[in-house]
Amino acid sequence: MRCFSIAVMLLSIILTSCNSGDKKVVDIIPQPQQLEIGSGSFALSGKLTINYRDDQSIIDLADYFTKLVKTNFDLDFVKSDNDYTENTLNIFYLGDISMYGEEGYKLIIDEKGIKIFAATDKGLFYGLQSLYQLMLTNKTESGIIVLPELEITDDAMFKYRGMHLDVGRHMFPVEFIKKYIDLLALYKFNNFHWHLTEDQGWRIEIKKYPKLTEIGAFRKQTLVGHGGKTPYVYDGKPYGGYYTQNEIKEIVEYAAERKINIIPEIEMPGHSLAALAAYPELACKPDSFEVAQRWGVFKDIYCTKEENFKFLEDVLTEVMELFPSEYIHIGGDEAPKDRWKECDVCQATIKREGLKDEHELQSYFIQRIEKFLNDNGRQIIGWDEILEGGLAPNATIMSWRGTDGGIAAAKQNHYAIMTPGSHCYFDHYQADPKNEPLAIGGYTNLEKVYSYNPIPDTLTRQEGRYILGTQANVWTEYMKTPEHVEYMVLPRMAALSEVCWTYPIHKDWNSFQNRIKEHFKIYKELDYNYCDHPFVVETEK
């Protein structure tokens, strides 16, 4: 964090004369908190001179912005150590957090040039994202960018702004994970929830347990069609893959450069069939398990035997070495208790610990994992099922089965992140299912996402402070390709970004509908697939 210091990155831009007939567009998403538009403009083309001061974070930001802008604009970048000048882009650390907020910034464009002020790196980064959107939406055919005169004062509504991606059901190349992270940056999201382990595939290399990826990362074949339709039909094609620790390090670094924290999710005690296929002794009743080939919830889960805690702690130790995130997601959802009910070891644990039932046994399981992670300076997030049987002392709840879990957590003074299926599940249909690619079901269109307010009315003002923010979940049973993931998240994640970032008084559905149409041009320019008919109205399924 940078306070009270002033450092300057200066991009001096060769000015060209401004064509007053050009359309001025301010189509920033998420909508900034304050925006005043003037009558003047600032035109740029040709050469950008970047002046480095002796400040590493300014240099890092300049490098990032240079790379970003170079891919879309025909501008030459020149390094220089000039001081502040007019007719340039000037980026300052200025003031303190009370002035701009932790992630806030001020962006001023006038005929003398462009200035961005913020108290932190994040603030400057978000100021640059707003500028980048302005550049993309104001690029003329001749390549000249004519920016409108304006003054923006902006800061985030919610501290947690997340996008999730399931790589267990289908796996995506490193290059796509980076492209996905770029989208998060464009829309000022600050957390990428990376769902790395599933019944259908274990996707993170763990050096101490090589079979997790040798065996657990590959399935024999995959279900064809919808998972709710029997008889099951399979494609007969082996499928799999995983991310090496080196690839993960590269992605974590890439995200950090974009002010995005990656929260890894290691599912337990359920959704663990791929791990059981690799190491059957982790189950209550070892068997010749196979990595799942269809979707759903499976009864074989981690047993609560003592050795399993050692296994999970070893796995989490390697996870912590890779991910600096304060939060580690430990799953906790959809863990059927059938096997625990039949297992002598699990029943003995219930007796020994004086637990009431298998829900309390799950709670005991999660609390042990929480203690281990807390002792290592980390905090856990779990799906809302971890409320059942008693909440682990410091856990944050991710509320997915509606909002009740988040409400219950907040009332117990626990933090919560709202991801209700009704508004935040981007695996649902976004338009008329008759004309859409196969999805899991549901219907969550753009307007519904946009309408979401993560703070439930039933909470008091004080309780509402425990709602950290919101996130969209992208489960990939029916998304086999990067293009399909892009189609499902765009433009819905733009709507969610406004839910996360913009204060409700500044949200406006009509204005958003106009701005999103301009963003379709950005998607084309940046080569993202997207749903181009998000305004159809479909009756609730």
Ligand code: ACM
């Ligand atoms: C979930 O959708 N099972 C968290």
Ligand code: ZN
């Ligand atoms: Zn057991």
